[in-house]
Amino acid sequence: MIRIKLNGICVDDQAKALEFYTEKIGFAKKQDIPMGEFRWLTVGHLDDDLEFVLEPNALDSAKVFYADLYEKGIPATALAVDNMEETYKELTSKGVKFKSEPQDMGGVMVAAFDDTCGNWIQLYQA
Numbered sequence: 001m002i003r004i005k006l007n008g009i010c011v012d013d014q015a016k017a018l019e020f021y022t023e024k025i026g027f028a029k030k031q032d033i034p035m036g037e038f039r040w041l042t043v044g045h046l047d048d049d050l051e052f053v054l055e056p057n058a059l060d061s062a063k064v065f066y067a068d069l070y071e072k073g074i075p076a077t078a079l080a081v082d083n084m085e086e087t088y089k090e091l092t093s094k095g096v097k098f099k100s101e102p103q104d105m106g107g108v109m110v111a112a113f114d115d116t117c118g119n120w121i122q123l124y125q126a
Helices: 014-024 060-072 084-095
Strands: 006-013 030-034 038-044 052-057 077-080 109-114 120-125
Touching: 006 014, 006 060, 014 030, 014 038, 014 052, 084 109, 084 120
Parallel strands: 006 052, 077 120
Antiparallel strands: 030 038, 038 052, 109 120
16 A cells, blocks of 8 residues: 655745744644754654655755746645634634635635745645
8 A cells, every 4th residue: 555654845935834834734743853954854743644845945946936936926845734714813813824814616625825034835625
């Protein structure tokens, strides 16, 4: 069986990303292993074995790619929520900046937020 264990994005500052994803989004730090100049850094829910990797955006090609996605408003990844309205209200109360209020896209509610580390992250509720 093949399954997803790790999913990640490139971030422009790992320490800032860790703070954002733990304090604003509510994930817990799962792994934080020094690896020279950078860290193997993952966050997620403690009761779930899926880990979200906060990769350093250190390659020139990755910097161009992520900057282009961000400039065009394209989410780097998507995260599922159980209740979009509740999640949107909670995150905006914590200062998370969204591109717009949640939108109905044909039976799926979506809203994208700025993770302050160079990414738009899509939230969706099926």
